[in-house]
Amino acid sequence: MPDAMADSWFLDSVPCGIVACDNRGRVVRANAFFRTLCGVSADQPLQSFHHYLTRPSRVILNAQVLPLLQRAGQVREATLDVQGTGGPVPVLLNGDCDGAGGYVFSLFPAADRRQHERELLLARKELNQSRDYLELAEKLASVGHWHNELATGRTFWSPEIFRIAGLDPESPAPLMSDVASLYHEDDRRMVSSVMETAIRTGEAFSFASRIVRPGSGEVRHVECSGICETDVHGTVIGLFGVFRDNTDAVQFQADLAASESRYRLLADHSNDIITIFDVAGTISYMSPAISKILGYDPDDMIGRHVRDVVHPDDFASVQAAYRGYIAGRQWDDAPRIRYRALHKDGHYIWAEANPTVILGDDHRVAAIQDVVRDISRQKATEDALARASVEANAAADAKAQFLATMSHELRTPLTSIIGFSGLLRDLLSGQDDLRRHALRIQTAGQVLLGLINDILDHSKLEAGQLELDLAPASVAEVVAETVDLLQMQADAKGLYIDIQGVDDLPSPVLIDDGRLRQILLNLIGNAVKFTVSGGVTVTAAYLPGGAGRLKFSVRDTGPGISEAGQKALFQRFSQVDLDTHDGSGGTGLGLSICRQLVELMHGTIGVTSQPGEGAEFWFDLALPDAATEAAGAADHQPGRLLVVDDQDAVADLLVTLLRRHGHVVDVARNGYDAVEACRRSVYDLILMDINMPVMDGFTASRAIRDSSPLNRDVPILALTAAGGSARQQACLASGMNALLLKPVNPATLSDAVALWLSSAPREAGTAAAMAGRTSAHLERDEFAHSARDAQSPLNAQSNEGTRT
Structure with missing residues (x-):
C-alpha cells in the first residue's frame, strides 16, 4: 500500500476529527470523521478552518487558541462549537504546531467524551468496590492472596496477608527471599522444598505451616495453596496463591482432642x-x-x-x-x-x-x-428403710391407739373420783376432818389426772402431733382462773399468791389459752408445792421493745435450786430432789412439756435461782392483739337436758352437778336410747358420750340430726376422754357442736351448758326455739379446748417433793 494511501486509511480510522491547516488557516487535509461531522462530502473542496466554526467559536479561536498555539506550541481541550449538519456541535479541541507555520487540530465531540468519562468513572468505582468487597471477604475468612514475580523477586500481598503476618498494610511487601524468615524455623525447610518443587514442575502446591509474627513472637498456624504462572513456552515466571490463618481451627481441634482424651480417660476409669x-x-x-x-x-x-x-x-x-x-x-x-x-x-x-x-x-x-x-446397695437400704417406716408407723399407730384407749379408760373413772369428792367436800360443811379427807381424795385424783395428761402430751409432742388452738382470749382471766384453781392448796399451807401487772394488759390476745393455763398451772403449782413459808408472786408484762412479746414470771420464796439442778430442770424424765417433806414424785415430764409448749408457741423459757433465795421461773411469748366479739355473760337459765353415758358413775355425777343449777335432766345409757328419747321429748341441750355399747355417740348424733324432728337443731356437746383436733373434727362431722374432755370440771361444765343454752333465743319445751342453734358462732366449738385445759393442767397441783 502506498504511503499516502496508508496515511489516509489510518486517519480515517481514528474516532475523532483530524484537520491540518496551513499558516493562513486554510484546511489542507481533513479525515472522514471531520467531513462527516461538518457535512462535507469527499468531493467537496475544503475551506478555511474558521468556516467550519460558529461565530462565537471563531472569536475564541482568534483570541485564545491561536495566540496560545503560537506562544506555547500546543493547546489542550479547548471548547468550541463546530457547524454541523444539524446545528452547532460542541467539541474539545487539541492543537499542535506542525513546524512549518501550520497547525494540526484534533476534535472530540464533547458528548462522547463526557459519556466515556462517566463510563470510566463508573468502571473505576466498581473496581474499587470489588476490591473493598474482596478485602472484606478476605478479612472475614482470614484468607489473603499474593503474587510473586520470579524474575524480579517482587511480591504483592493483599491487606489480609499483612494482618495475618502481624505487619502494617501500609508497609511494602517483603521480597520473596525475605518471606522465608517469617516461617517457624522448624517449618522453613519444608516450605522451601514445596516451593522449589512447584517452580520446577509448574504444578499446583499447598502446605500447612507456622509463621512467627515479628515483634510479638506470636505463632500463627497457616495454610497456603497456589498455582504457577507460565509464559507461552511453559516456563514458570511467577506464583499466585492464597494464605489462610488457621490458628483458631487448629486450637479448636487441639482442645477437642484434649477434651476427648480427658473424657475418654474418665470413661475408662x-x-x-x-x-x-x-x-x-x-x-x-x-x-x-x-x-x-x-x-x-x-x-x-x-x-x-x-x-x-x-x-x-x-x-x-x-x-x-x-x-x-x-x-x-x-x-x-x-x-x-x-x-x-x-x-x-x-x-x-x-x-x-x-x-x-x-x-x-x-x-x-x-x-x-x-x-x-x-445402686443395689442403695436400693436394699431404701427397701429396709421403707419396711422400717411401715413397721414404725404401725408401732406408732398401735401406740396412739393404746394411749387413746388408756386415756378413755383412765379418765372415765377419774371423772367420778374428782367429781364426787368435790361434791362430798361441799356437802361436809362444818366437818373439817371429813372435808380434809374429801380434799385429799380430790387432790389425789387430780394428781393422777396430771400424770395421764403429762404422758399423753409428751407422746403427742414427741410425734409432732400436738397442735395449738389459737383463739382470742384474755391473759388476765387465764391467770386469775389458774390462781383460783391453786388457791385452796396455797391456803392450806398458809401461803399467799399475788398477781401483778395483768390488769394493765390489753384484752384479748390471740393464743391457745388452754396451753397457757397448762404452763402457768405447772409453774405456779410447783412454786406452791416447794414453798414452805411466804408465797408466790405471778407477774405478766410486755418486754420493752419486744414487739408484742409478753413475759410471764412465777417467783417463790422457796428453797431455791442449785446450778446443777437448773441444768436438768427442763429435760425429759428429770426430777430435782429438793428434800421436801413429802417426797412423792411425778413423771418428770411437767417442765419438759412446758419447755416444748413454749417453743411450739415461738417463745423461750428459763429459771433464775440461788439456793436458799427462792426461784423465779419465766417464759415469754409473742401474743398479738386479737379483735373478737365481747361475749355476754352466760345465761344460767335452767333447761331440759339429756345426759348420754354408759358409765353409771359418770352419768350420776353429771346429773347431780346439773341439777344443782336447776336443770331438768334425763339419762340415756347408750346412743340408741338417746335417739329414742329424742323422738319422744324436746331437749334444750344433749351431753353425749362417744364410746358406748349398742350405738356410739357419733352414730347417735347423726341419727338425731337426720331423723328427730323435735331435736334436729338441739346443741350436742361431746363428752370424751380423747382430745385432739382429729377427735374434734370427727365430733363436728357427726353433727356435734363442741367437745368437753373428761374428767369434767364442775365449773367448766356449768359454763359450757350456760353458754350453749344462751346461744340463741329459746322457749323451753318447743323445738322451734332450738332452730338455728347449730349454726351459732363456730367460735363456741373451740370452747372444747378451753374446757379441756381448764382442768387437764391440774397435773401440777400436788406432786410434792420434786419439780417436774
Whole structure:
C-alpha cells in the first residue's frame, strides 16, 4: 500500500476529527470523521478552518487558541462549537504546531467524551468496590492472596496477608527471599522444598505451616495453596496463591482432642457405666466399667440393643421414660431411671440411669449418652428403710391407739373420783376432818389426772402431733382462773399468791389459752408445792421493745435450786430432789412439756435461782392483739337436758352437778336410747358420750340430726376422754357442736351448758326455739379446748417433793 494511501486509511480510522491547516488557516487535509461531522462530502473542496466554526467559536479561536498555539506550541481541550449538519456541535479541541507555520487540530465531540468519562468513572468505582468487597471477604475468612514475580523477586500481598503476618498494610511487601524468615524455623525447610518443587514442575502446591509474627513472637498456624504462572513456552515466571490463618481451627481441634482424651480417660476409669446408643436403642459405645458391674466385654456390647440388659418386666417403663424425656425436650432436667440390669452370669442388679441427649446437625436427637450406676446397695437400704417406716408407723399407730384407749379408760373413772369428792367436800360443811379427807381424795385424783395428761402430751409432742388452738382470749382471766384453781392448796399451807401487772394488759390476745393455763398451772403449782413459808408472786408484762412479746414470771420464796439442778430442770424424765417433806414424785415430764409448749408457741423459757433465795421461773411469748366479739355473760337459765353415758358413775355425777343449777335432766345409757328419747321429748341441750355399747355417740348424733324432728337443731356437746383436733373434727362431722374432755370440771361444765343454752333465743319445751342453734358462732366449738385445759393442767397441783 502506498504511503499516502496508508496515511489516509489510518486517519480515517481514528474516532475523532483530524484537520491540518496551513499558516493562513486554510484546511489542507481533513479525515472522514471531520467531513462527516461538518457535512462535507469527499468531493467537496475544503475551506478555511474558521468556516467550519460558529461565530462565537471563531472569536475564541482568534483570541485564545491561536495566540496560545503560537506562544506555547500546543493547546489542550479547548471548547468550541463546530457547524454541523444539524446545528452547532460542541467539541474539545487539541492543537499542535506542525513546524512549518501550520497547525494540526484534533476534535472530540464533547458528548462522547463526557459519556466515556462517566463510563470510566463508573468502571473505576466498581473496581474499587470489588476490591473493598474482596478485602472484606478476605478479612472475614482470614484468607489473603499474593503474587510473586520470579524474575524480579517482587511480591504483592493483599491487606489480609499483612494482618495475618502481624505487619502494617501500609508497609511494602517483603521480597520473596525475605518471606522465608517469617516461617517457624522448624517449618522453613519444608516450605522451601514445596516451593522449589512447584517452580520446577509448574504444578499446583499447598502446605500447612507456622509463621512467627515479628515483634510479638506470636505463632500463627497457616495454610497456603497456589498455582504457577507460565509464559507461552511453559516456563514458570511467577506464583499466585492464597494464605489462610488457621490458628483458631487448629486450637479448636487441639482442645477437642484434649477434651476427648480427658473424657475418654474418665470413661475408662469411671466406676459408672458410660454408654451411647441411638434413638432406636442400638449401642455404639460402652465404657470398660461394664466389665466390673455387669461382667460383659465392652466391645461385645457394640451393636447390641439396650433391651438385652434390661429386665423384661422393667423394659416397658424404661422405654417410656426415655421416650418421654426425648419428647418433652426438657433436656436440662434429665430423669433418674431405675431398672433391674442383667448380669452376664444371669442374676439382676438394680441400676439407675441418668441420660443426656446428643443433638445432630438438624438439632434433632441423634443419640443418648447414658451414665448408669449400680445402686443395689442403695436400693436394699431404701427397701429396709421403707419396711422400717411401715413397721414404725404401725408401732406408732398401735401406740396412739393404746394411749387413746388408756386415756378413755383412765379418765372415765377419774371423772367420778374428782367429781364426787368435790361434791362430798361441799356437802361436809362444818366437818373439817371429813372435808380434809374429801380434799385429799380430790387432790389425789387430780394428781393422777396430771400424770395421764403429762404422758399423753409428751407422746403427742414427741410425734409432732400436738397442735395449738389459737383463739382470742384474755391473759388476765387465764391467770386469775389458774390462781383460783391453786388457791385452796396455797391456803392450806398458809401461803399467799399475788398477781401483778395483768390488769394493765390489753384484752384479748390471740393464743391457745388452754396451753397457757397448762404452763402457768405447772409453774405456779410447783412454786406452791416447794414453798414452805411466804408465797408466790405471778407477774405478766410486755418486754420493752419486744414487739408484742409478753413475759410471764412465777417467783417463790422457796428453797431455791442449785446450778446443777437448773441444768436438768427442763429435760425429759428429770426430777430435782429438793428434800421436801413429802417426797412423792411425778413423771418428770411437767417442765419438759412446758419447755416444748413454749417453743411450739415461738417463745423461750428459763429459771433464775440461788439456793436458799427462792426461784423465779419465766417464759415469754409473742401474743398479738386479737379483735373478737365481747361475749355476754352466760345465761344460767335452767333447761331440759339429756345426759348420754354408759358409765353409771359418770352419768350420776353429771346429773347431780346439773341439777344443782336447776336443770331438768334425763339419762340415756347408750346412743340408741338417746335417739329414742329424742323422738319422744324436746331437749334444750344433749351431753353425749362417744364410746358406748349398742350405738356410739357419733352414730347417735347423726341419727338425731337426720331423723328427730323435735331435736334436729338441739346443741350436742361431746363428752370424751380423747382430745385432739382429729377427735374434734370427727365430733363436728357427726353433727356435734363442741367437745368437753373428761374428767369434767364442775365449773367448766356449768359454763359450757350456760353458754350453749344462751346461744340463741329459746322457749323451753318447743323445738322451734332450738332452730338455728347449730349454726351459732363456730367460735363456741373451740370452747372444747378451753374446757379441756381448764382442768387437764391440774397435773401440777400436788406432786410434792420434786419439780417436774
